[in-house]
């Protein structure tokens with residue numbers, strides 16, 4: 001018997017598909033006890049070894065039969081029992097230097113390509129996909145919290161702040177290659193999360209519910225009925241990079257994000273004729289008017305789980321339409337330079353997080369990254385005060401007739 005609801009489902013959309021295939025190969029990271037990365041400082045034979053908190057090309061190693069070969073210099077490191085690393089016959093300490101107490105290094109999951117290659121592509125195109133950059137166990141942890149994929153039958157925990165539920169969220173937030181690329185692209189090391197990183201699940205479409213319209217992300221917010229939008233023709237300083245983690249596989253059929261790739265360079269938002277987020281946010285709009293633009297002038301990036309898609313926040317995009325019965329999860333993060341006001345208050349989630357078991361499982365480097373990005377500050381009477389919400393003052397000013 002035909003399913004009446006199926007008759008309402010939209011036809012397959014006609015966006016151009018950009019399919020990202022995994023290479024099946026990835027570099028290795030040699031991770032020091034504090035979570036930093038062993039690298040060689042310099043790109044010639046004389047480069048000294050050290051532990052770095054950032055993951056640029058200096059920390060990329062290729063696993064070989066007799067050890068790890070440093071990609072930029074060709075030098076070799078040997079991994080010995082207990083995680084000891086030996087370079088040029090000398091054992092390294094926790095700072096990655098020869099001599100002193102030998103440190104135990106761990107072999108970490110690295111990216112498919114060099115950080116500099118991702119940056120070059122990002123600068124040229126306004127987006128880049130770091131394919132399968134997250135370790136499989138982190139992807140599993142994200143799917144478990146999202147209750148998708150192998151955990152689709154589970155019930156989400158609504159009682160605990162999401163960011164505290166698993167170390168997988170913190171590990172993802174502190175993923176080092178994408179952070180290095182973002183910092184380079186925005187030309188500042190001082191970056192922040194504009195909101196608490198969040199797992200978002202897109203369920204099967206029913207043919208009637210509202211679908212997100214076309215827009216640019218925070219802080220630009222072109223196409224969004226928000227206050228404080230960045231003026232169009234905003235100049236060449238980058239005010240936002242969106243970092244979308246594919247927790248589930250992203251396919252067009254399963255609701256992968258739709259983009260107008262390259263539109264970040266246009267300096268203005270999507271046209272009204274495409275159906276903006278403001279228009280499509282009106283109650284009942286989709287049921288009456290149908291989907292926003294989904295033709296061949298738009299693009300869908302299909303990517304495997306564990307991939308991180310970075311895009312310039314000016315890029316026109318909208319959520320996809322999930323035409324499958326499998327909910328699709330993503331972890332969304334808006335990253336801004338520190339001089340942009342945060343979109344929402346991250347302090348409560350951060351305060352809960354540092355008291356959680358998930359926090360205890362992170363390395364010092366991961367903790368420091370998350371603190372730097374989630375704690376917003378301004379000058380106070382005797383130092384740099386943490387910015388947080390003042391509920392009492394909010395109620396006073398909101399009740400003030402002068403406002």
Ligand SMILES: [Fe+2]
Nearest residue numbers: 215216217317
């Ligand atoms: Fe968006």
